Amino acid sequence: MASCAPVSLGREDIDRAAEALASRVPTPLAPLARAAYNLRWSWTPGGADAFSAVDPQRWELCGENPIRLLTEAPPEALGRAGADAGLVQRAQALEESIRADVARPTETTGPATDERPVSFFCAEYGVHASLPVYSGGLGALAGDILKESSDRALPLVAVGLMYHQGYFRQRIDGTGWQQEYWLETDPDRLPAALITTGDGTPLTVSVPINGEDVVAQIWRVDIGRIALYLLDAERPENSHLARWTSSQLYVGDPVTRLSQYVLLGVGGMRALRALDIDPGVVHLNEGHAAFVSLELGDSERTVFTTHTPVPAGNDSYSAAEVVDALAGLDVDADALVRSGRTHPDDEHEPVGVTQLALRTSRAANGVSRRHGEVAREMWQAIWPDRAVEDVPIGHVTNGVHVPTWVGGPMRGLLDRHLGDDWLDRASDPATWDPVDSIPDEELWAVRREQRSALVDYVRDRSAADRLSRGEPRDYGEAAAEAFDPDVLTVGFARRLATYKRLTLLISDPARALGLLTGDRPIQIVLAGKAHPRDDDGKRLIQALFAQRGAPEVGRRVIFLHDYDLDMAARLVRGCRGGVNGPRPPMEASGTSGMKSAVNGGLNLSVLDGWWPEAYDGSNGWALSGEPDADHGAQDARDAAELYRLLEDEVVPEFYGRDESGVPRAWLARVRSSLKTIGPGFCAGRMLADYVEQVYAGAAHAVR
Numbered sequence: 082m083a084s085c086a087p088v089s090l091g092r093e094d095i096d097r098a099a100e101a102l103a104s105r106v107p108t109p110l111a112p113l114a115r116a117a118y119n120l121r122w123s124w125t126p127g128g129a130d131a132f133s134a135v136d137p138q139r140w141e142l143c144g145e146n147p148i149r150l151l152t153e154a155p156p157e158a159l160g161r162a163g164a165d166a167g168l169v170q171r172a173q174a175l176e177e178s179i180r181a182d183v184a185r186p187t188e189t190t191g192p193a194t195d196e197r198p199v200s201f202f203c204a205e206y207g208v209h210a211s212l213p214v215y216s217g218g219l220g221a222l223a224g225d226i227l228k229e230s231s232d233r234a235l236p237l238v239a240v241g242l243m244y245h246q247g248y249f250r251q252r253i254d255g256t257g258w259q260q261e262y263w264l265e266t267d268p269d270r271l272p273a274a275l276i277t278t279g280d281g282t283p284l285t286v287s288v289p290i291n292g293e294d295v296v297a298q299i300w301r302v303d304i305g306r307i308a309l310y311l312l313d314a315e316r317p318e319n320s321h322l323a324r325w326t327s328s329q330l331y332v333g334d335p336v337t338r339l340s341q342y343v344l345l346g347v348g349g350m351r352a353l354r355a356l357d358i359d360p361g362v363v364h365l366n367e368g369h370a371a372f373v374s375l376e377l378g379d380s381e382r383t384v385f386t387t388h389t390p391v392p393a394g395n396d397s398y399s400a401a402e403v404v405d406a407l408a409g410l411d412v413d414a415d416a417l418v419r420s421g422r423t424h425p426d427d428e429h430e431p432v433g434v435t436q437l438a439l440r441t442s443r444a445a446n447g448v449s450r451r452h453g454e455v456a457r458e459m460w461q462a463i464w465p466d467r468a469v470e471d472v473p474i475g476h477v478t479n480g481v482h483v484p485t486w487v488g489g490p491m492r493g494l495l496d497r498h499l500g501d502d503w504l505d506r507a508s509d510p511a512t513w514d515p516v517d518s519i520p521d522e523e524l525w526a527v528r529r530e531q532r533s534a535l536v537d538y539v540r541d542r543s544a545a546d547r548l549s550r551g552e553p554r555d556y557g558e559a560a561a562e563a564f565d566p567d568v569l570t571v572g573f574a575r576r577l578a579t580y581k582r583l584t585l586l587i588s589d590p591a592r593a594l595g596l597l598t599g600d601r602p603i604q605i606v607l608a609g610k611a612h613p614r615d616d617d618g619k620r621l622i623q624a625l626f627a628q629r630g631a632p633e634v635g636r637r638v639i640f641l642h643d644y645d646l647d648m649a650a651r652l653v654r655g656c657r658g659g660v661n662g663p664r665p666p667m668e669a670s671g672t673s674g675m676k677s678a679v680n681g682g683l684n685l686s687v688l689d690g691w692w693p694e695a696y697d698g699s700n701g702w703a704l705s706g707e708p709d710a711d712h713g714a715q716d717a718r719d720a721a722e723l724y725r726l727l728e729d730e731v732v733p734e735f736y737g738r739d740e741s742g743v744p745r746a747w748l749a750r751v752r753s754s755l756k757t758i759g760p761g762f763c764a765g766r767m768l769a770d771y772v773e774q775v776y777a778g779a780a781h782a783v784r
């Protein structure tokens with residue numbers, strides 16, 4: 082940055098906050114306090130362990146938030162930790178490794194440089210459970226992109242919103258109905274600092290939204306080398322309505338939701354300008370940030386990723402709502418409204434943020450090959466004189482940040498066999514060749530270790546969840562007793578939208594029960610949230626709960642409340658595999674199966690989203706992905722095939738042991754899954770695709 086920049090981009094503000102915390106803990110723990118202000122700790126081996134060692138119980142109570150840990154741990158615990166020479170050494174090593182990582186030179190690529198970084202816009206970021214500004218898959222993906230950008234030293238900054246209540250928390254009541262509640266986040270207990278100007282007052286930008294000049298302050302969060310800037314309307318100048326803009330993620334009220342998008346897009350661009358950041362590329366991750374175009378003037382720098390083929394996922398608003406929201410801005414509202422319509426002349430058509438983003442970007446992509454096809458068809462009407470295959474929407478298939486999702490034992494195994502720097506080479510298939518020479522016994526032992534950790538977690542959580550719903554004591558305890566690390570564990574954890582067809586598995590209760598009992602049983606862990614306004618999704622959960630009285634169900638089927646990033650990580654590490662049965666072609670990509678695969682789990686999924694690109698017959702199992710207009714018939718067919726696969730292939734392969742107790746055929750499939758999905762669906766491959774095909778290229782230039 083030029084030395085005349087008016088503000089410091091917030092780095093000094095983060096340093097000041099870190100030093101303030103460092104000065105409040107015993108001196109030997111100061112390195113931990115500084116490490117706490119960079120989320121790089123969360124994917125550094127031993128990072129979480131170093132914090133946990135200070136006070137393991139408090140670490141859990143604080144939701145694994147290191148700022149809270151170091152602020153709230155009793156003085157005796159801090160004193161004890163400060164006197165522990167081994168821990169102090171680990172703390173120093175952690176701080177040093179973060180410092181060295183941040184100090185590496187930037188890898189300049191194409192149009193992105195230090196002076197003109199990629200500016201990534203997203204409504205949510207799932208970086209760590211202790212930073213609650215995410216809801217689900219979109220946020221987890223955005224978090225993974227930031228982490229991988231940091232690892233690759235890509236010049237990138239990120240823009241989002243600071244939500245004071247985050248996304249809703251979930252509990253299920255005694256009738257099986259989802260109840261939502263929100264918890265207040267104290268930003269001062271986050272690894273975040275308000276960006277200040279030279280005189281110490283917060284830097285602000287202002288955006289006219291719905292007739293009010295909304296003032297926003299800007300928090301900086303460090304994710305390795307990446308600065309994440311979060312706009313926050315919680316300012317004394319603002320009305321209560323304006324402040325509500327940064328309250329809840331995906332707030333239900335449409336006027337507020339639209340205000341959030343204006344704050345993100347217009348306010349986000351103004352924040353970058355106030356920070357003297359001139360983007361080389363502006364990446365809109367989903368349509369929520371489409372209003373950046375109001376500040377950019379031209380579309381030469383903007384690229385857009387669409388994430389959902391579900392119509393309800395593509396937000397739209399009436400023309401009047403949009404005109405009202407933008408009234409104070411110097412924009413041609415009529416032209417804008419027209420750009421937001423698939424058919425600009427249709428006055429009855431609402432204004433969609435996806436259409437607006439497509440029309441104002443130089444390139445656009447879906448998030449899997451299949452989704453690219455679906456998106457071209459879905460949005461073809463925007464380019465009426467083009468054939469579907471010429472619609473300028475490409476695809477970059479999602480990938481997952483391996484250091485975040487791989488469990489400790491599995492990472493140790495791969496460290497030993499793939500070579501020290503395998504994570505730097507994870508997208509190269511040759512890196513994974515040595516998987517073939519890992520002894521079966523070693524691979525199996527690591528898998529067993531990871532599932533034992535999950536079983537312990539599930540036992541604790543299920544008892545607490547059940548008793549808190551007011552369930553009978555014996556049911557409350559049933560799963561805690563019966564859940565077994567040697568039983569085939571199947572996970573189904575995802576957003577509970579109807580298209581995900583959670584109920585496929587229980588559609589034939591007698592057959593489902595057969596799978597849960599006998600001498601080769603399966604056990605099932607379920608988790609996920611339905612959107613607060615999605616009563617159909619909530620009825621899905623209720624339908625599941627209606628089965629809980631059946632024999633064996635209470636012992637073998639567990640629904641865990643309040644799915645989040647932490648739970649997702651535990652599930653993908655410990656389940657033998659995941660079952661995914663979306664109604665094709667509604668799954669844009671899906672990433673849970675990738676997270677499970679890098680942990681040696683096997684995927685059984687409908688051939689939708691990413692799975693058609695990955696499935697090769699040897700690395701998991703597949704259900705047909707052919708769409709069928711007759712949903713009832715399709716569900717019946719898919720359920721029958723799902724049961725057949727589980728009964729005839731998955732269960733026999735898992736329990737088919739030789740004399741040493743190792744399932745050879747199963748492990749052959751695990752190897753194949755690791756070797757194909759590891760390189761093909763890691764975030765390194767995804768980011769390289771973005772850099773080469775989207776940021777640099779004009780392959781799918783919209784103009």
Ligand SMILES: *Cc1c(COP(=O)(O)O)cnc(C)c1O
Nearest residue numbers: 217218221575645649671672673
């Ligand atoms: C990975 C992840 C998702 C994505 O789930 P899919 O069903 O594969 O789309 C959602 N939520 C959380 C918390 C995740 O970590």
